[in-house]
Amino acid sequence: MTTITDNTIYSFEDLSPVKIPKSHLFGSCVHVGDYEKLNKIGQGTYGVVYKARNIKTNEILALKRIKIEKLKDGFPISSVREINILRTVRHPNIVEFKDVVVGKSLDNVFLVMEYCEQDLATLIDCKIHFTESQIKCLMQQLFCGLKYLHKNFIIHRDLKVSNLLLTDKGLLKIADFGLARNYGCPGDPMSPCVVTLWYRAPELLFHSNYHSTAIDMWAAGCIFGELLLQKPLLPGQSEIQQIDLIINLIGTPNDRIWPGFNDLPIAKSFTVKHQPFNNISHIFSCVSKAGIRLLNLLLMYDPCKRATADECLQSSYFRESPLPCDPSVMPSFPQKS
Template identity: 50%
Template structure:
């Protein structure tokens, strides 16, 4: 059976614009159901179709789960020049929602959100899928309290043994230190670091570390967690950026002071397990779901008991995901040369040091470059 035409839907309003497409709230003329229509950007094509869009569709079809956005069908424009993904409509994204909330989530609500996120991440990893761009603006929340992971534009399947991938993935504020330091062989651990950043954001209602560049992001992380060393992160001294930089020495983990009594000792223990420097020592989604934090009082609330908020997505204004947070990665120097399957994204500025001039040195906040 062929794809339906987009004319079979009534567009109600445009609700979101991201790097890889525009999302509309629409009504199915046949059933009367409200859906989300994501129009895929077609300018970066490979044999007539953008490879990021192919990857997103393929991943979503393989990753069906109650806490992952549901793809209903693919529809086309009148001239077959526009492609749309039809998805379940979900009222909120968590970033926009938290910007309007006067009070933070209760601890029990935070636990419920985190459990749902971890279930989705575990399902992805069990099916050999890396999301590679987990952040609050990519987490949707329904009026029934159901969290769904969305935006799979950077997601990809992985295998064993690991292959080299581009390190320029994950929006800067949620990017794991191994990526910031130039590692090309990575796995599920990068998603769990992002989960830790999101967990902290649920508690404080603001990003944990909002760096302006890769170096600034690393420096903010090191100030809170202490500067890593070979002792706590075997292989640290051999990381690409560590060979080119000398970072300021911050000897202690000061993260606890950011949360006070609002986060219990067990909660902080779990947060630290997400934000562990050494990727192989970082907690998995499966193990995180078993953590005692979820069993101590207050208990996770039933999703149906979540409060409801007016849905921004039902208003006529467009939500542009770029907002005040950094854009998702669009490449880096050498990005196009990584692997063909990662090569369709337009290059931008990534983590790179020019070593063509020997003897040149440079300094910045918290670091020295070594040439």
């Protein structure tokens, strides 16, 4: 293995330097100078995002600068994973990857992505009111994107409203794959320290060593609730408080409703409070029975019983009045400045 600094390659084995000509340093990569940065539009898990214009074609795109903490440590493995995943996925509800472009050194590397005018977090923060028909449209698109990812053995692992982009044509796009992973065999161990706290599934909070696509479905349930309430559903400030908020919402977990719960590391060391009630129907009193059923299937302790994206798409919630609106008639919102 090697790491690159300026025009020198250092071997990881003996740290011996090898100089290479600058003309060969980046091979055939496009230079970032072919793009004009217009303004900063956001910050993902592992990099800053800019709105930019391709100088040659005038196309408006997004440039995501890869965050490299220490150049001597080489290119971040998270970015390698993100590039590898984005190169293989093609779906209307997943942000489109275009290219990798470079500056004068390896701490100046950008992913070129399609540009989307808004993200759901900004719209919720601006108190934009979504109708139930529009919420159904957004959730249906989210489930379509997740169905595609999970069918292709990809877990996003950082779903939240700020990672859901919206185009001026009403298309929802899942973005920021900095924490995404391919998964193979069931029970493949992964780090529990993923997913922004407010959207983190119980199996992660209780430090299970194994998780699956079900963590994305829990996050989707939190997003669904946030769209309905127009505010975060479970805004905890610590893991302990997050567990407390979940218990307040759906009751106390136990081995009966979540087999194996008592063997989880946090369950052994932390006494959870007793709260026997599921309060989803109370909090979402204006939502139909089908909508409550869908929320309950997503916000379920046992990941093995949690609804899949395909099952969510079959929900009667999307077939009852009001029906999901077509993306093309979603309202247009001002672009992020």
